[in-house]
Amino acid sequence: MISRIVLSFYDRVLDSDVLAPYFEHVDMPVLIDHQTKFIAYLTGGPASISDEALRLAHANRGIDRAAFEEMRRLLAETLEEHGLEPADVDSVMAEIDRRAGLVVTR
Amino acid sequence: MAAKPAPKGLDLDRVRALLLDSATVGLAVAAGAEGPILLCNDAFQALFPAVAEAEAALRLVDIVPGTADPAVLERLAAGDRHTAEVEVKLGRRRLVIAVEISPAIGHADGELMIQCQNVSKLKELEYMIDSYSKMIERQNRDLAKEKERVERLLLNIMPRRVYEEWREFGITTPERFDDATVLLLDFVGFTEMSVAHDPPKLIAELNDIFTSFDRIVEEFGCERLKTIGDAYLAASGLPEPNPEHARNIARAALRLVRYLERRNAISEVRWNCRIGISSKPVIGSVVGTQKYVYDIFGPGVNLASRLEPLCGPMQILLDDRTHELLAGELACASLGSQTIRGFGEQHIYRLEGTTSGERP
Ligand code: HEM
Numbered sequence: 001m002i003s004r005i006v007l008s009f010y011d012r013v014l015d016s017d018v019l020a021p022y023f024e025h026v027d028m029p030v031l032i033d034h035q036t037k038f039i040a041y042l043t044g045g046p047a048s049i050s051d052e053a054l055r056l057a058h059a060n061r062g063i064d065r066a067a068f069e070e071m072r073r074l075l076a077e078t079l080e081e082h083g084l085e086p087a088d089v090d091s092v093m094a095e096i097d098r099r100a101g102l103v104v105t106r
Numbered sequence: 107m108a109a110k111p112a113p114k115g116l117d118l119d120r121v122r123a124l125l126l127d128s129a130t131v132g133l134a135v136a137a138g139a140e141g142p143i144l145l146c147n148d149a150f151q152a153l154f155p156a157v158a159e160a161e162a163a164l165r166l167v168d169i170v171p172g173t174a175d176p177a178v179l180e181r182l183a184a185g186d187r188h189t190a191e192v193e194v195k196l197g198r199r200r201l202v203i204a205v206e207i208s209p210a211i212g213h214a215d216g217e218l219m220i221q222c223q224n225v226s227k228l229k230e231l232e233y234m235i236d237s238y239s240k241m242i243e244r245q246n247r248d249l250a251k252e253k254e255r256v257e258r259l260l261l262n263i264m265p266r267r268v269y270e271e272w273r274e275f276g277i278t279t280p281e282r283f284d285d286a287t288v289l290l291l292d293f294v295g296f297t298e299m300s301v302a303h304d305p306p307k308l309i310a311e312l313n314d315i316f317t318s319f320d321r322i323v324e325e326f327g328c329e330r331l332k333t334i335g336d337a338y339l340a341a342s343g344l345p346e347p348n349p350e351h352a353r354n355i356a357r358a359a360l361r362l363v364r365y366l367e368r369r370n371a372i373s374e375v376r377w378n379c380r381i382g383i384s385s386k387p388v389i390g391s392v393v394g395t396q397k398y399v400y401d402i403f404g405p406g407v408n409l410a411s412r413l414e415p416l417c418g419p420m421q422i423l424l425d426d427r428t429h430e431l432l433a434g435e436l437a438c439a440s441l442g443s444q445t446i447r448g449f450g451e452q453h454i455y456r457l458e459g460t461t462s463g464e465r466p
Contacts, residue, residue: 036237
């Protein structure tokens with residue numbers, strides 16, 4: 001279940017004109033690693049990343065609000081498509097929103 | 107079907123039939139590792155668009171790097187297959203293509219059959235599992251670290267042996283120790299000290315002193331039991347028996363006093379202690395059902411706590427039994443008998459130092 005969500009989300013990110021440039025030069029294993037951690041982290045999976053580590057990981061990536069919103073939208077879309085309850089999607093969205101300030105630097 | 111000029115003698119019909127039959131597997135024939143791609147099917151072209159787009163015929167080695175390595179050539183010449191994984195970028199996608207190269211059957215001219223398949227999805231899954239298991243490994247490591255931290259905390263409030271009994275059986279049983287010595291240290295004039303009105307400074311001072319005390323008592327085979335405000339309780343001979351318990355505590359006491367003397371010489375805050383020592387029996391047990399603390403009770407603790415206020419600053423008082431157990435090894439001065447509440451007449455001694463006159 002979670003694996004299908006991760007891979008489907010990965011596809012969407014790559015297809016997105018807004019997001020693809022950020023991952024242009026990132027190798028596939030690293031990219032998958034990002035999407036896996038991203039989803040595990042936001043859905044209460046086994047990822048434990050401190051806010052500080054998250055901020056550091058995105059410090060020099062020039063991520064703007066539009067890219068963040070796109071990521072957020074694609075995630076919501078993916079989760080809904082995989083049959084998550086709206087309430088659960090909302091709580092994941094709350095998790096991602098809480099970290100906007102750590103990721104968005106522009 | 108993109109046909110390139112066919113070499114003489116190749117059974118093109120058979121190859122074509124194969125190519126047509128398999129729409130999902132990319133198939134091609136090359137004139138050797140460094141030779142051009144001779145023909146390929148649509149699926150192949152879809153995976154390697156350059157084959158159709160390039161002006162000159164692409165060589166196999168351009169598509170599958172490493173094919174011309176001597177070891178690979180040798181294997182192919184021997185009739186063996188060579189397999190490889192190639193990463194290609196298709197638009198924004200990065201694809202992983204599994205390639206299998208084998209000598210074309212029945213042709214000695216060195217033509218090679220190439221089969222390839224898009225295994226990106228498998229690869230993605232593999233990477234994801236990798237990523238996941240690393241996360242779990244990390245989480246397990248973090249958990250183990252956390253467990254260690256908790257264990258260290260618990261070992262702060264109970265001796266290791268008691269902790270192990272508690273961990274194994276969920277309970278600990280109170281134990282009576284007839285052969286143990288208890289030390290109770292208190293500071294003189296604590297409430298009148300100016301530092302008593304500066305809580306952060308006070309805590310920092312006590313922290314520093316008690317940390318050093320812990321080191322000292324441990325060094326002398328004693329166990330720190332607890333601190334109660336500015337008082338410090340330690341024992342030897344429990345929970346592990348130790349025939350040297352009286353000597354251990356007496357030596358540790360002398361060292362505690364010496365430590366404070368040295369500290370006072372260079373510190374702005376001067377601490378004067380009083381120490382009472384008794385070798386009467388005590389009970390040791392973990393107390394509390396919510397908050398666990400290993401504690402000791404009984405005559406030993408009571409007598410030590412009654413002796414301690416009788417001390418002058420930086421003095422150490424012993425009960426009869428401790429004095430007896432020291433067997434003249436450390437210099438003591440008899441202070442005669444005194445009536446002590448709950449204990450009646452007790453002969454009291456003051457610990458002076460080693461018999462040679464110097465302190466340990
Ligand atoms: C709250 C949302 C996000 C979370 C929880 C998250 C999570 C992470 C984590 C855990 C890493 C570190 C990977 C590692 O080194 O182990 C990372 C790196 C990265 N993130 Fe995010 N991310 C978020 C949002 C975004 C967004 C919106 C973008 C781009 C638009 C982005 C782009 C990147 C990039 C490019 C890297 C570096 C990959 C590399 O080369 O190592 N992230 N992210």
